[in-house]
Amino acid sequence: MSTPLDLSYILNHLGEDRDKYFQAVSPPVIQSSNFYFKSVNALRHDIADELSNRIYTRGNNPTTEILRKKLAALEQAEDALVFASGIAAVAAAVLAFVKQGAHIVSVKSVYSWTTHLFVDYLPRFGVETTFVDGKDLQAIEDAIRPETTILYLESPTTMLFELQDLDACAQIAKRHGLVSMIDNSCCSPIYQRPISHGIDLSIHSATKFINGHSDVVMGTICGSKRHIHHIFNTEFMNIGGIVSPHDAALVIRGLRTLPLRVKQSFDSALQIVEFFKHHPKVLQVNYAYHPDHPQYVIANKQMDGQPGLFSVLFKADSIQQMEAFIHRLKRFLIAVSWGGHESLVMPVCAFHGMPGGQDSPLPWNLVRFYIGLEEPEVLIEDLDQAMSVLPD
Numbered sequence: 001m002s003t004p005l006d007l008s009y010i011l012n013h014l015g016e017d018r019d020k021y022f023q024a025v026s027p028p029v030i031q032s033s034n035f036y037f038k039s040v041n042a043l044r045h046d047i048a049d050e051l052s053n054r055i056y057t058r059g060n061n062p063t064t065e066i067l068r069k070k071l072a073a074l075e076q077a078e079d080a081l082v083f084a085s086g087i088a089a090v091a092a093a094v095l096a097f098v099k100q101g102a103h104i105v106s107v108k109s110v111y112s113w114t115t116h117l118f119v120d121y122l123p124r125f126g127v128e129t130t131f132v133d134g135k136d137l138q139a140i141e142d143a144i145r146p147e148t149t150i151l152y153l154e155s156p157t158t159m160l161f162e163l164q165d166l167d168a169c170a171q172i173a174k175r176h177g178l179v180s181m182i183d184n185s186c187c188s189p190i191y192q193r194p195i196s197h198g199i200d201l202s203i204h205s206a207t208k209f210i211n212g213h214s215d216v217v218m219g220t221i222c223g224s225k226r227h228i229h230h231i232f233n234t235e236f237m238n239i240g241g242i243v244s245p246h247d248a249a250l251v252i253r254g255l256r257t258l259p260l261r262v263k264q265s266f267d268s269a270l271q272i273v274e275f276f277k278h279h280p281k282v283l284q285v286n287y288a289y290h291p292d293h294p295q296y297v298i299a300n301k302q303m304d305g306q307p308g309l310f311s312v313l314f315k316a317d318s319i320q321q322m323e324a325f326i327h328r329l330k331r332f333l334i335a336v337s338w339g340g341h342e343s344l345v346m347p348v349c350a351f352h353g354m355p356g357g358q359d360s361p362l363p364w365n366l367v368r369f370y371i372g373l374e375e376p377e378v379l380i381e382d383l384d385q386a387m388s389v390l391p392d
C-alpha cells in the first residue's frame with residue numbers, strides 16, 4: 001500500500017486558481033487555441049519552454065493544466081500529460097522510448113490495440129516485441145536483450161485479470177536500464193499507484209474510470225518531470241493527439257466523484273463475484289481481489305481494491321445458449337469499453353464467427369462484466385433470471 005492521498009484537496013482545490021477566474025467555483029473552459037504576448041521579448045522568453053508556458057493549445061492550455069495537475073497528484077507523479085485517447089497515450093509513451101532496432105518486453109494479453117501497436121505497427125520501424133507471462137518474473141528477465149528499452153505492463157489485464165508484481169518488475173527494469181510503464185486503467189489511481197512501487201510511467205485510458213460518464217475519450221501518462229518533458233518534446237508535440245479544453249473540463253468534473261464511483265463499483269463487484277462463485281452454472285470467475293484468487297497475495301500487496309471489472313466462464317453447450325443468456329439481461333448493455341455509470345456486458349462469443357475476422361483466442365463461454373453504479377441487488381436479480389436459460 002502506498003501513502004494515502006489527500007483526495008479532498010486534490011479533487012476540489014488543486015490547480016484551481018479561483019481568484020484569477022472571477023472566484024468561480026467551477027473552472028472556466030478556456031476555449032482558445034492561441035495566447036498572445038505583450039512584447040517580442042515575452043514571446044522569446046516563453047517559447048523556450050513550451051511545456052511550462054502558455055503559447056498554443058497543442059502544447060498547453062489553462063483548463064487542461066488543471067486536469068494534468070490533478071492526475072499527476074492522484075498518481076503521486078511529478079507531472080502528467082493528457083491525450084486524445086487512451087491508445088494515443090499508450091502509443092506516445094512507447095514511441096518516445098524506442099528507436100530503429102529497439103526491443104520491447106511486454107506482458108501477454110494486454111489491451112487489443114496495444115497488442116496491434118506491438119505486433120503490426122512497430123515492426124514497420126524495426127522495433128520488435130517479445131510477449132511474456134507476466135506471472136513469471138524469470139521469463140521477464142530472460143526475455144531482456146541488450147537492445148531492450150521498455151518493460152510494458154498491464155496489471156490487472158482487462159480480460160483475464162492477471163497481475164504482475166509491480167515492485168519486482170520495477171526492480172528488473174531498473175537493473176537493466178529499461179523504462180517501465182504500465183496500463184493502470186483497471187484499478188484507477190484510487191486503488192493502485194504504480195509509481196509508488198517504482199514503475200516509471202503510469203498510463204490510463206481516462207475514457208474509463210477517470211472520466212466515468214461514458215461521454216469523453218481521453219488518455220493520460222503520469223511520470224517524472226524528466227520523462228514527461230521528453231514525451232512532450234517528442235510524441236506529444238509531433239503527433240499532436242491532444243484533448244480539447246472542453247473535454248478537459250468534462251473530465252475535471254468526472255474526477256470530482258472518482259473515489260465515490262470506484263468504491264460503489266468495487267462494493268457491488270464483491271457481492272456479484274460472490275454470487276457467481278456460488279452459482280452452479282459458473283465454471284470460473286476471473287477477479288484478482290478475492291482471497292480465492294491464486295495471485296491474491298500480490299493483489300493485496302499492491303492494490304487497495306479492484307472495481308467492478310471481471311470475467312466469468314459459464315457452463316454452456318453452445319454459442320446460441322450464451323447468446324440467449326446475454327439477450328435476457330435487462331440491466332446490462334452489450335458494449336465494449338467500461339468505467340461509466342452503467343453496467344455492461346462483453347460476451348467473447350461476439351468475437352467468434354465474425355464476418356471475415358479471426359476468432360478470439362479466448363473461449364466463447366467467457367463474458368466480461370462491468371459493474372456500474374446500479375444497486376447490486378438489482379443486478380444480481382437480473383443475472384439470476386437470465387442464467388435460467390443456461391444448462392444445469
Ligand SMILES: *Cc1c(COP(=O)(O)O)cnc(C)c1O
Pocket residue numbers: 085086087088111158183185186204205206207208217218219337
Ligand atoms: C479502453 C482501453 C484502452 C484504450 O483506451 P481508449 O481511451 O479507448 O483509447 C487502453 N487500455 C485499456 C486497458 C483499456 O480498457
